[in-house]
Every structure is written in structure tokens, then in C-alpha cells.
Amino acid sequence: MRMIPVLILILLVGLLLPGYLPADQESASSSISLDVRDADLREVLLTLAARAKINILLSPKIRGTITCRVHDMEPRELIEFIVRTNGFVLEDRGRILLILGEQSTGDRIRFEVIPLMNASAQEVAKMIQTLKMDKRTRVTHDERTNRLIIVYDE
Numbered sequence: 001m002r003m004i005p006v007l008i009l010i011l012l013v014g015l016l017l018p019g020y021l022p023a024d025q026e027s028a029s030s031s032i033s034l035d036v037r038d039a040d041l042r043e044v045l046l047t048l049a050a051r052a053k054i055n056i057l058l059s060p061k062i063r064g065t066i067t068c069r070v071h072d073m074e075p076r077e078l079i080e081f082i083v084r085t086n087g088f089v090l091e092d093r094g095r096i097l098l099i100l101g102e103q104s105t106g107d108r109i110r111f112e113v114i115p116l117m118n119a120s121a122q123e124v125a126k127m128i129q130t131l132k133m134d135k136r137t138r139v140t141h142d143e144r145t146n147r148l149i150i151v152y153d154e
Helices: 003-016 039-050 075-085 119-130
Strands: 032-040 057-059 065-073 089-092 096-102 109-115 137-142 147-154
Touching: 032 039, 032 075, 039 057, 039 065, 039 075, 065 075, 075 089, 096 109, 119 137, 119 147
Parallel strands: 057 096
Antiparallel strands: 032 065, 089 096, 109 147, 137 147
């Protein structure tokens, strides 16, 4: 008897939450449909990347909202269209997609992701920023994975 209300609740929550992707599409290469209005651009890109199992790094300059309705597209292709439509730059670095707010000043960008075990990535990033000597180097961190991210314009 209790099982029916739980199933109904699960179905209602699935329908009412602002989900971006249909639940029946499981493989990374499957096509998706997207129908959002004034959705957070960062959230949409991160959701699409997670759905397609793509490593993605977003510049802090990636901000805004998106309204779109697309049907039957590959997630990676949709990411590329969204990025370019919003005037951002997409760089494919093999195992990771970089989404930058603007064209880099140098011809090439190099970045390092450094996992930390005995220190807070946020605190280390702050320390490095106070010591930063080169304007072409940016330091940020990922709190979730406690990793330090250093991006160099070459």
C-alpha cells in the first residue's frame, strides 16, 4: 500500500523539478532534447557535460541565462552551439573542453589541475594569487574535488 504513494511522489518530483534532460536517455552518445526558459547557462552546460560524460572547465566569465528548445541532438554538439551562440570560446584540449569567456591573449593556453590532499584548494589559491607575478596566469580551484587549477596563456 505504501509503495504506490512513493512511486507517485517520485514521478511527480521528476516531472516538477527543472530537469534539463530526459531520464530515458542513458548512453553518452544518445541524442537529447532540451527545453528551458531563462535557465542558468552554467548549470545547463554542466548538466549537458555530465550527461555526455565530457570533462568540462568553465571560465568564471561564463554567466547568464539561456532559453532554447531543441530536439534530438548530440550533447557535445549542443554544448558547442550554446557556447558559440553566447559569444564564448570553446577549446577542445583532448580530454577536456575549455569554455572561455573570451579569446585568449596568447596563441595557446596551458593548464594544470593539481589535486591536493593535506591543504584546502581555496586557501592555496588565495596564497598563490597574492604571490602571482605574471598577468597571463590565472589561479582558481574546484572546492568539490579539492583541486587547484592553474591556467597559463603562452
